[in-house]
Amino acid sequence: xxxxxNHVAIAVSDIDAATAVYRDxxxxxxxxxxxxxxxxxxxxxxxxxxxxxxxxxxxxxxSPIARFLEKxxxxxxxHVCYEVEDILAARDQLVAxxxxxxxxxxxxxxxxxxxxxxxxxxxxxxxxxELEQA
Numbered sequence: 001x002x003x004x005x006n007h008v009a010i011a012v013s014d015i016d017a018a019t020a021v022y023r024d025x026x027x028x029x030x031x032x033x034x035x036x037x038x039x040x041x042x043x044x045x046x047x048x049x050x051x052x053x054x055x056x057x058x059x060x061x062x063s064p065i066a067r068f069l070e071k072x073x074x075x076x077x078x079h080v081c082y083e084v085e086d087i088l089a090a091r092d093q094l095v096a097x098x099x100x101x102x103x104x105x106x107x108x109x110x111x112x113x114x115x116x117x118x119x120x121x122x123x124x125x126x127x128x129x130e131l132e133q134a
Contacts, residue, residue: 001090003083004111006132007045007052011068011078015042015057018075022053036111042063043111054081054111079118079128080119087115087133099123107133 012018015033022028031045040063046053056078058066068078083088086115095101100120110116110132119129 001084001093002131003085003134004117005051006081006083006130007054008080009054009078009130010075011056011065013057013069015044015055016058018055019044022055025130026051034111035059038108039064039111044134079127079130081116081132083134084131085097085134087117087131090131091117092097094119 009101010018019030019033024028024098031043031047033042033044035042037059040057040059042057044055046055056065058069060066065078091101091105091107095105100123102118102120105117107115107117110130112132115133117131119131121128
């Protein structure tokens with residue numbers, strides 16, 4: 001069902017400082033900062049040869065990343081994202097197997113302009129899991 005690892009998301013309190021670590025210290029190629037208002041975050045993508053790292057900074061006090069950073073002030077890994085060929089078929093198959101989809105269960109458009117869903121971390125070894133249509 002799952003395809004390649006699309007990205008690993010890291011929650012940060014200062015996206016500019018975090019971007020500098022990847023760009024200036026590690027020499028990585030980084031994207032521009034983009035506000036994802038529907039998701040309550042600002043994102044930067046670090047492009048690696050085999051996947052991406054997504055830096056997430058809260059966009060407003062109601063952001064899910066703000067709540068994550070309250071519990072984890074130093075930041076840290078927030079979720080992993082896997083690609084799937086058909087997000088609705090994957091969702092239906094997972095729900096039939098007992099997995100819980102967060103929110104209303106309908107895909108939203110993610111940072112790459114493609115449909116995404118999030119799966120409950122308690123169903124996936126304590127890891128928030130995002131599915132993105134390939």
